[in-house]
Amino acid sequence: MKILISDGLAQKGIDLLSSVSEFEVEFRPGLSAAELKSAVSDTEALVIRSGTKVTADVIASASRLRVIGRAGIGLDNVDIAAASKRGIVVMNTPDGNVITTAEHTVAMLMALSRNIHQATTSMKAGQWEKKKFLGQEVYHKTLGIIGVGRIGRIVAERAAGLRMHVIAYDPHLEPETIQKLGVVAVDLKELYQRSDYISVHTPLTRDTKGLLNHEAFAKMKEGVMIINCARGGIVNEQ
Template sequence: MRVLVSDNLSKVGIEIFENTPGIDVDVNTGLTPEELKSIIKDYDALVIRSATKVTAEIIAAADRLKVIGRAGIGLDNVDIPAATQRGIVVMNTPEGNTVTTAEHTIAMMMALSRNIPQATASLKAGRWEKKKLQGKELFNKTLGIIGAGHIGRIVADRAKGLKMKVIVYDPYVKPEVLSELGAEGVDFEELLRRSDYITIHTPKTPETTNLIKKETLAKMKKGAMLINCARGGIVNEDDLYDALASGHLAGAALDVFSTEPPGKIKLMELDNFICTPHLGASTKEAQDNVARDVANQIVAYLLEGTVTNAVNVPSISGELVKILRPFAVLAEKMGLLQAQLAENAIREIEIKYAGGVSRYDSRPLTAALLKGILTPALKDEVNFVNAPVIASERGIKVVESKTETSENFASLVVTRIKTSDGEHIVSGTVFGKNIPRILRINDFYLEAFPEGHNLLIKNRDVPGIIGAVTSTLGNNGYNISRMHVGQDKEKGENGVFLATDSPVTDDVLSQIKNIQDVLSVKRIDL
């Protein structure tokens, strides 16, 4: 088996490949896309970090490729749908750099509070500016953490050790779980209002892009400080400049930027702004950890078929793959749908397997469902292996049941999630050998394709509504590729699940909401 390492990888990982019988490794970094495309056909595995872009074109040329391994978490540089279509497993190493990133956050907060970068530059320039560079203590200050994933939790633990008060906003985590961390769960507005320091530990998603902008910055406490070691684009850098220049915020520290490298942006002109060039995971220990993890995972997959930390395929034994893979795809899509239906933290998930699917091991299917549910909040941090563990850490109760009888379908999967504001039901099946379908969304029964950009619309069952919705979309340049309608005769309502070729903007969403007798509209990305 041949392995290509196309980005810089710690020697620890290279040595694992070199010392494993049956594995031949080539280290060839700095390849152009054309060069990578010309040689990838000769390899069974590709190891990358963030530099190599594994596009659909590269994947199409990879005749032998079985697995892509990312030494780190982020997979924005891999076309995962294209890899999945070709049957290529995509793995990452989500645990290797969590401590390092959390420590960098604490370091940035301390450097910001005590003016360490400014003091260093001043002293090296021959000045002695003790009075000008007076700082402030972290002791007894309130730290607001946005996102309670692995890194956010480590930051909370370290901050508690510094005797800070810790408050956390994470709509996907139950308050009881945060209490066990010694933190107080609050809503977003309260976190902005109360925090002396705010640090961000959430993936970049459509919901978190520009999360920190003019309006949110204005709600922060005057004199507060902001730290972002998560992802660029969550903080609007122009709005942050204005908040710092006006004196509303006392300081900010960024390790990540919307464009990297950022060049000479306005923020660089400010004395109360400090920054690092995306160093959050850049320690020897972290790079050794992720290199060791990715090498061991790829060796185990190539030689034994063992799948670890895969983001696009659950671990299913060879003889069951053909039977259960379509149901795993269905389960993940149902989880994604449920996560987008829920308005508040999920407390409990009930999963019922009925008919033929109930005869098989349900663990990979449940893992796929949980991955789908957690993906909108955690993105690349969650995979088919760690999803059950993360769900447990977040206090989500999972209840499974099986029955061999299914009245209308050969196999049926029914999911019910419970939140503080109610519950949602989604059911689905697989038609033929590999065609997943959503059959029920709450009170509406339909047969919907679980893929693409969708709108879920609830309206009163009166003439003209569907026509008005489709006209609004058409007038704004949207092509409707599919549409399914479910009817609730008892309530006199319809559920419309329609797919568009591109995501619908907020403005067009508002236009649809304002149509008379439209009760609700929700974007659903699958």
């Protein structure tokens, strides 16, 4: 089987695939769209991360492609419908980086609360503006989590350990299921109104693209802090 790895991948992963005698592994990150279409023409398996865009055109050029493996969670860079029409299996690794992402979310929350980036920049400029960057405690603040999947649940656990009040919204889960996690289930409007912090943990879909927009921001508290360790397109930055 010929395998094309078109995004950066840990050497350990490349070595693991290369150790299988039946696999012919080609590592070519950073391909242009035209180069990718040419490269997949005789490829049976494609391994990607978030950089490679597997469009319908790319899939149409891959006459021998049998499987697309995403080293990560999100699949918004793969035309799943086009792949399904061709009988190509699309798979991801949903548990691969859940703890890493959840911990990164908490790190971002703390950095925002304590103005870490701004204070570091100020100090490197030779200033000591202690009072300006005092920040705030997260203790007893309300964290609103949008999306209570694998990552959202871990974030909720970590936030509870910080003695934060955790509320959450997930249209795919019954409120009772969310409550069993020790989290208060609310609708999206209430989450916007009550949260001191909002953390986003949903895939990028037609329903979530631009979810946090002007209308949503208007419903939020003044000074709310938003952490998006999911997909950039979920927040309308305009």
